[in-house]
Structures are given as structure tokens and as C-alpha cells.
Amino acid sequence: MPEMPEVEIIRCNLEVHVKGKLIQDVKVLLPRQIKWPLPEAFAALLIGRTISAVRRKGKYLLFEMENGVLLVVHLRMTGRLCYKAKDNEPDPYMRIQFLFKDGDGLVYGDTRTLGTLYALREDELWRIAGLADMGPEPLSGAFTPLYLMEKLQKHRGKIKSFLLNQKYIGGLGNIYADECLILSSIHPERRGSSLSMEEIQKLHAAINRVIQEGIEDGGTTFRDYRNGNGEKGSHQERLYAYGRTGEPCRLCGEPIKKMEVGGRGTHFCSYCQK
DNA sequence: CAATAGCCCTGGTGGC
DNA sequence: TGCCACCAGGGCTATT
Numbered sequence: 001m002p003e004m005p006e007v008e009i010i011r012c013n014l015e016v017h018v019k020g021k022l023i024q025d026v027k028v029l030l031p032r033q034i035k036w037p038l039p040e041a042f043a044a045l046l047i048g049r050t051i052s053a054v055r056r057k058g059k060y061l062l063f064e065m066e067n068g069v070l071l072v073v074h075l076r077m078t079g080r081l082c083y084k085a086k087d088n089e090p091d092p093y094m095r096i097q098f099l100f101k102d103g104d105g106l107v108y109g110d111t112r113t114l115g116t117l118y119a120l121r122e123d124e125l126w127r128i129a130g131l132a133d134m135g136p137e138p139l140s141g142a143f144t145p146l147y148l149m150e151k152l153q154k155h156r157g158k159i160k161s162f163l164l165n166q167k168y169i170g171g172l173g174n175i176y177a178d179e180c181l182i183l184s185s186i187h188p189e190r191r192g193s194s195l196s197m198e199e200i201q202k203l204h205a206a207i208n209r210v211i212q213e214g215i216e217d218g219g220t221t222f223r224d225y226r227n228g229n230g231e232k233g234s235h236q237e238r239l240y241a242y243g244r245t246g247e248p249c250r251l252c253g254e255p256i257k258k259m260e261v262g263g264r265g266t267h268f269c270s271y272c273q274k
Numbered sequence: 275c276a277a278t279a280g281c282c283c284t285g286g287t288g289g290c
Numbered sequence: 291t292g293c294c295a296c297c298a299g300g301g302c303t304a305t306t
Contacts, residue, residue, distance in 0.1 A: 059300080077299060263299085265297085
């Protein structure tokens with residue numbers, strides 16, 4: 001499941017390949033994944049355009065065309081974008097295909113088909129609520145301990161749910177949320193408003209740390225994630241909590257436990273996290 | 275307004 | 291071996 005580090009890796013890898021490429025054709029194999037505009041208009045907006053940049057905001061990828069049109073992609077659970085040279089073997093779960101004038105292509109594949117794609121201009125980005133309402137990203141100047149404190153003071157819900165809510169912090173998903181909680185010794189069911197300033201500072205540092213390390217490791221590949229070249233990341237080898245149920249905590253040796261918090265599987269250490 | 279439950283989706287897994 | 295319930299979970303919508 002691509003989160004901010006994985007999407008950043010994909011952005012970085014794809015930009016090298018697609019910058020300056022002219023889109024000659026767009027084949028929409030599964031129209032319902034196009035959320036705006038209608039599939040025919042989606043293709044028409046992109047055909048004949050040249051990609052000038054690849055941007056990212058939270059978990060969204062934004063391909064900028066030379067005329068200002070943006071192709072926006074959210075990969076959700078199993079979406080993947082892969083640059084394909086002319087003779088590469090096809091993705092069996094290909095849903096959308098972008099063909100370039102030089103014969104290469106960009107393939108959007110998605111087994112569970114939960115991903116979403118849009119084509120619109122910069123001044124129409126408000127149509128994508130999750131993008132327009134997104135809070136500051138980890139590692140950004142706006143994401144400060146003070147910002148975190150102000151939001152948490154008013155939050156009566158559980159900290160795990162807070163971390164997953166993109167309107168507070170843009171880019172965290174289930175894996176990195178569990179990781180930053182174990183690294184800051186905070187129990188996932190703690191109420192946001194109950195955190196001390198010291199805990200908030202630890203949490204802030206842990207969020208930046210896990211995102212930074214995730215990017216450095218080329219992302220976390222648990223099941224489906226692949227970078228823009230179809231390769232796996234390695235951060236799963238360094239995880240403290242996620243997917244380690246029953247395995248010894250790397251900090252104290254107690255077995256990692258799993259519970260449900262806010263409808264999400266949550267991995268934690270009952271000894272370290274209070 | 276905010277928290278929560280349900281829903282979308284399909285492949286992989288474990289139980290029998 | 292085959293069948294099937296169940297799980298994975300981001301983000302949207304409906305409900306409380």
C-alpha cells in the first residue's frame with residue numbers, strides 16, 4: 001500500500017522517464033477508475049500533451065502537462081504506475097494505458113481497482129476533496145511540533161485515527177502510523193488531547209524519521225508496492241511494529257501485539273507504548 | 275461538527 | 291483437492 005515515501009519514490013523514478021514525452025493515445029480499459037471528467041473527456045484532455053513535470057502531494061501523484069493540464073493519480077491500495085519500454089511484457093491488471101509518441105508507454109495497473117485518476121487544470125483541483133483539504137506533509141516547513149500540538153489539543157479521538165486522517169497530516173498510512181507510534185512510545189488508543197508536549201515532540205520527530213527512512217530505503221514493499229521501474233523497496237526489513245505480530249519488539253523483546261483501532265489493523269508493543 | 279460504521283474491490287490464505 | 295469465509299485498508303459517504 002503506497003504511502004508518502006513510496007509515492008515519492010515512484011515520482012522520482014517516473015519523472016526521469018516521462019519528462020518531455022508526448023502522449024499520443026490513452027486507452028481506458030476500466031472507465032470507473034476515472035473520477036473526473038468522463039473517460040472520453042479525460043483522454044481528450046491528455047492526448048497530444050507533453051509531460052513537463054511530475055509532482056507529488058501526500059499520496060497523490062500529479063503529472064503536469066505543458067499547457068497546464070494535470071493528470072492526478074491516487075494509487076490507494078494496489079495501484080501501480082510503471083514505465084514500459086516498447087517490448088516489455090504487459091501488466092495483467094492494466095487498467096489505463098498512456099502511449100507515448102516514441103513508442104514507450106506508462107501503464108496504470110491495479111488488482112483491486114480502488115485507485116482513482118483525474119484530469120483537470122490547476123484551478124480545478126478543489127474538485128479533489130482529499131487533495132484540497134490535505135494537511136501539511138511530514139518533512140515540510142509547515143509540519144512543526146506547534147502545529148501538531150494545536151491540532152492534537154482539540155482532538156478527542158484516538159491518536160492512531162488522527163495520524164491516518166489526511167486533513168491533519170498528508171501522507172501517512174497504516175504502516176508508517178504504527179511505526180511512528182512505537183518509536184515515540186505512545187499507545188495507539190491514547191486520546192490526542194491527552195498527549196504531553198514532550199510526547200508531541202517525540203511523535204513529531206518520529207513521524208519525520210519514519211518518512212525520511214522510508215524514502216531512503218526505497219519504500220516499504222509488503223504485498224503489492226513496486227516503484228516506477230517495477231522493483232521492490234527494502235524498508236519492510238527495518239519495521240518495528242507493522243506486520244511483526246508475535247515477533248519480539250526491537251526495543252524491549254516483548255512480542256508485538258495486534259488489535260483493531262478505528263477499523264484498522266494496528267501493531268504495537270504493550271510494554272513500550274503507554 | 276466530529277467520530278464511527280459501511281462500502282468499494284480482488285487475490286491470497288487458512289480451515290475443513 | 292476444492293470450497294469458502296475472511297482479511298488486507300484508503301478514502302468516500304451515510305449515520306449517530
